[in-house]
Amino acid sequence: MKIVIVGGGWAGCAAAVRAAKAGAETVLLERTDMLLGTGQVGGIMRNNGRWTAAEECIAMGGGELFQLIDSCCRHKNISFPGHAHASLYDVGKTPGKTEQYLRSLGIHLRFQSRVTGVELDGSQLKAVKLQDGTRFSADAFLDTTGTAGPTQNCTKYGNGCAMCILRCPSFGGRISLTGLCGIPEMHGKKADGSIGAMSGSCKLMKGSLAPEIVEQLDRDGVVVVPLPPELCEDHLSLKACQQYALPAYSQNLVLLDTGHAKLMTPYFTLAQLHKVPGFETARYEDPYAGGKGNSMRFFAMAPRDDTLRVQGMDNLFCAGEKSGLLVGHTEAIATGTLAGWNAVQCARGLPLLTLPDTLAVGDAVHFVREQMKTEEGVRKKFTFSGSVLFAHMKERGLYTTNTVEVQERVAEAGLTNVFAGEQISHDKNRT
Ligand SMILES: Cc1cc2nc3c(=O)[nH]c(=O)nc-3n(C[C@H](O)[C@H](O)[C@H](O)COP(=O)(O)OP(=O)(O)OC[C@H]3O[C@@H](n4cnc5c(N)ncnc54)[C@H](O)[C@@H]3O)c2cc1C
Structure with missing residues (x-):
């Protein structure tokens, strides 16, 4: 059983960890020469509601990357305007540590591997192809290509290529796997209705x-x-x-x-x-031209259901920014974990998991999908750490920094260590 993941940002890394731990032969294709994508220049974790979401993933048995990041932090439990109990990971060390960890799980990492083509059989994705024609077939696939760039978008909707970490001119720009499958995608907008958002x-x-x-x-x-x-x-x-x-x-x-x-x-x-x-x-x-601009994001998000399967496809899943207007590493890791798990379930012919809305992560996956159906919703961005989604978490009583409370919530949902166990076919929360 084989899973191919396209895009090595936090979402793709989390999906790869889940698929490999579930026993799949796992291939991760990344167009540049490093992992973490926009996570190479991020670093803020566990601020506000991200704390709750990280602890939920740990309680569900999908916390490996959160624990790895915790071990790579330069600062923990700091506050800055509007944000409490944040950690800051070291952007120098974390990409390399993540690469070592993924390799230790036997994940086949392929750098400078930009997917530019697909082979389809109706709504089944059979294989993806690189620029040089190399072909990777699999039982299920993940689109974790993000939403940032390429240069044409930064030029058209921003202040031009600001020479950011994505390095489009060197490695070729982002190409969406969902788009290659012919699925119409969604754009995020700014409050004034113009397309994209600046990093x-x-x-x-x-x-x-x-x-x-x-x-x-x-x-x-x-x-x-x-x-x-x-x-x-x-x-x-x-x-x-x-x-x-x-x-x-x-x-x-x-x-x-x-x-x-x-x-x-x-x-x-x-x-x-x-x-x-x-x-x-x-x-x-x-970016090197940070005096003038930054990369543009939130182009081309995949339509998907709450299992994170791409609508219109049988065996293609998505996570991270690709799965909606979700901003952040925590958000990418949490959705990558769910999508990676479900890709394996799909490949094995087992029911897919939907996380319930009694959990912050399940609630966010559902809430963002619903919000994106409205013109008002596509002008917003969603993150556990602030703005609309954090307010919604607090309204629903989902925000807490009490680990035991989080563990109890996960236990009540019947999901303790769900991601750490065998792939399963019992019915609670499964569609
Ligand atoms: C400057 C900046 C600072 C940020 N700071 C923070 C922060 O401090 N804390 C926080 O939580 N969030 C932060 N964010 C947001 C966060 O980085 C993202 O929301 C999240 O990490 C997105 O992860 P992703 O895996 O969905 O996408 P990405 O990180 O965009 O990863 C997508 C990957 O797919 C690859 N790819 C694209 N197309 C192809 C293809 N066809 N074939 C192969 N590979 C392909 C790309 O090269 C890239 O590595 C920041 C973002 C930016 C840009």
Whole structure:
């Protein structure tokens, strides 16, 4: 039994872990030369409701990547505007540690393997093909190609290619597996109705900042520098991550220590930045043109059901940003875990798992799908860490930082260690 996953971001890595642990021969195809996709420049975990979602996944037996990330953190339990009990993983070490872990599970990692074609038999996907014609057949497939770029979209809907970590000009841009199968996809919009959203943070080279800023970042994980009104740049409405679209993020420079100095704004004009004390010699680490713009995201999301199967296909599943307007590593890992599990269930001819809405993850998978049916909903972004989805979690009493409470909730749903067990055919929560 073989599973092929296209896209090695957090969603694809989580799906690969689940499929391999369930006993499938697992192949992960990634177009660049590194894992984690946009996770190579992220790092914020466990802030607000992400804490609950991570603990739920652990209680369901799908917590390997959360535990690996916990072991790669530079800071734990920190607060910054609007966000409590956050962890910051080290963006330098985490991609390599994840690669080692996936290899230890026997997952076949294929880098510089950009999928550009498919072989279909009606609604069955038979094989995917790389640019050079290499063919990979499987029993079930995952589309975890994300929604960011390529360069044409960043040029058309943003401020041009800002030379971000996705490195489209070098490796070729994102290509959607769902799109290759001929399934019409959905676009996210900004509040004003225009297509796409700009990635919400840029990274400064720590060594280019004043030593006292670097010391505080290394010690506390966070530095907040108030801006004089004439230097404030308001890019909040452009942001993919609406949880950071608070006034504090335009009135201050908010820096977080992920190895880089992560500046919580999509971009900031370099000449303006150089006027701020301590930033006189600042330069960008990612994207290189962070003074001008950032990558654009939320193009081409797959229509799917709550098992994360792509609608119109029998054996294709999706996760991460591909599965809807879900922003974040936690969101990608949680959906990747469910989709990876269900891909194996599908390949074995067993019923698919739907997570109940008594769990934060199950509720989010369902809520986002429903919201995306409306014009208002496609203008929003959803994350456990803030904005609409966190408010919804709190309304439904799903947000907690009490591990025992989370474990009890998972037990009541009959899902304790479900992802760690044998593939199963009993009926509770299964469709
Ligand atoms: C600058 C930035 C900062 C962020 N910071 C944070 C943060 O601090 N905390 C947080 O929780 N979230 C953060 N996010 C959001 C988070 O990174 C994403 O929402 C999440 O990681 C998406 O994961 P994914 O696997 O769905 O997609 P992606 O990370 O986009 O991964 C998709 C992968 O698929 C590959 N791919 C695409 N097409 C093909 C193809 N045809 N063949 C083979 N491979 C292909 C790509 O190369 C890529 O590696 C940030 C995002 C950005 C851009």
